Amino acid sequence: MNAIEVRDVHRVFRSTRRTRLRAQHTETTALRGIDLDVQAGSLFGLLGPNGAGKTTTVKILTTLLLPTSGRVWVDGIDAVAQPQEVRRRIGCALGGDRGFYDRLSAEDNLRYFADLYGIEPRAQRTRVAEVLALADLADRRKDRVEGYSRGMKQRLHIARSLLRDPDVLFLDEPTNGLDPVAARDIRAAINQLRSAGKTILLTTHYMFEAEELCDRLAVISDGRIVVEGTAQDLAAEARTGVVVRAETRGAEPLLCQLLEARADVLNASQELLDDRELTTVRMTHGRRTEAEHLVREVLEDAPHVRVLDIASREPSLEDSYVALVSRSLTGTAR
Ligand SMILES: Nc1ncnc2c1ncn2[C@@H]1O[C@H](COP(=O)(O)OP(=O)(O)OP(=O)(O)O)[C@@H](O)[C@H]1O
Numbered sequence: 172m173n174a175i176e177v178r179d180v181h182r183v184f185r186s187t188r189r190t191r192l193r194a195q196h197t198e199t200t201a202l203r204g205i206d207l208d209v210q211a212g213s214l215f216g217l218l219g220p221n222g223a224g225k226t227t228t229v230k231i232l233t234t235l236l237l238p239t240s241g242r243v244w245v246d247g248i249d250a251v252a253q254p255q256e257v258r259r260r261i262g263c264a265l266g267g268d269r270g271f272y273d274r275l276s277a278e279d280n281l282r283y284f285a286d287l288y289g290i291e292p293r294a295q296r297t298r299v300a301e302v303l304a305l306a307d308l309a310d311r312r313k314d315r316v317e318g319y320s321r322g323m324k325q326r327l328h329i330a331r332s333l334l335r336d337p338d339v340l341f342l343d344e345p346t347n348g349l350d351p352v353a354a355r356d357i358r359a360a361i362n363q364l365r366s367a368g369k370t371i372l373l374t375t376h377y378m379f380e381a382e383e384l385c386d387r388l389a390v391i392s393d394g395r396i397v398v399e400g401t402a403q404d405l406a407a408e409a410r411t412g413v414v415v416r417a418e419t420r421g422a423e424p425l426l427c428q429l430l431e432a433r434a435d436v437l438n439a440s441q442e443l444l445d446d447r448e449l450t451t452v453r454m455t456h457g458r459r460t461e462a463e464h465l466v467r468e469v470l471e472d473a474p475h476v477r478v479l480d481i482a483s484r485e486p487s488l489e490d491s492y493v494a495l496v497s498r499s500l501t502g503t504a505r
Pocket residue numbers: 184185186199200201219220221222223224225226227228
């Protein structure tokens with residue numbers, strides 16, 4: 172059974188800026204026909220570069236925004252026709268530093284929201300204690316939120332999203348900007364919620380996080396779903412055979428274009444290290460020595476380039492992601 176279904180959703184933002192002489196209308200198309208199926212009890216990851224349309228999708232699913240066209244069901248309920256009913260069944264943590272009364276304690280904040288959500292006064296104390304424990308904030312429950320770290324605030328967002336014991340949870344970049352330990356704690360909490368049978372849709376920029384947590388993933392780019400499936404499906408779709416990394420002296424970024432002109436190169440990028448350049452080449456080639464040889468040839472053909480080191484590795488989810496997104500943005504059929 173699907174807990175979330177999205178059919179051909181489009182979203183256009185229209186705005187008008189008035190100058191003294193005239194009104195200027197602008198249109199931004201954020202979503203260009205999104206389809207999604209998220210199975211009940213699964214953890215689904217929405218990945219994509221900045222501005223791809225992830226937050227717009229989450230806002231539509233959580234009834235904060237209306238789609239311009241298309242249909243959306245959450246927990247079997249039509250989110251456009253019955254937004255109130257959907258709101259009762261979902262939890263939503265959009266994160267960030269705002270959203271709480273800084274001068275109140277975490278406990279008082281949650282009591283306030285429990286009231287707002289219509290949780291019976293007699294049940295509030297127990298429920299607030301439960302979600303504080305789930306978010307590992309029980310021992311800091313009396314502290315004012317203004318003294319909370321980002322990681323603690325993020326956990327408080329998750330605690331709030333759990334107040335109504337929802338079946339479906341939406342987490343928008345839950346570990347964004349957190350240090351590695353705080354991020355690991357959040358991931359552990361998310362894993363616990365999945366084990367408790369919740370359906371979770373999360374957006375993230377971190378590939379290892381998506382790989383660690385998600386059952387299925389969708390990559391969204393420029394308002395379209397580029398690919399949907401397991402991490403293995405994404406790798407198969409990206410057709411990344413091997414990743415070659417070459418350390419050089421004297422290599423120009425232009426060389427990446429030369430490499431990308433080859434049919435067996437999916438994507439090439441260069442970063443500057445202290446006194447060297449590091450070129451990463453994602454190839455369709457499966458044989459590592461052959462792939463290394465090909466890259467070495469292209470680099471050494473360029474004038475004044477010295478190859479210091481060359482090595483290859485198996486592709487990660489991040490490599491598949493980079494190949495898929497760059498392919499979708501450049502519109503190449505490779
Ligand atoms: N309220 C708005 N008015 C106008 N344009 C908007 C609005 N909200 C989003 N957009 C535009 O819609 C597109 C998708 O934005 P969205 O926030 O959904 O992307 P995102 O994938 O969540 O990006 P990020 O990873 O940076 O959060 C962008 O081009 C953005 O500028």
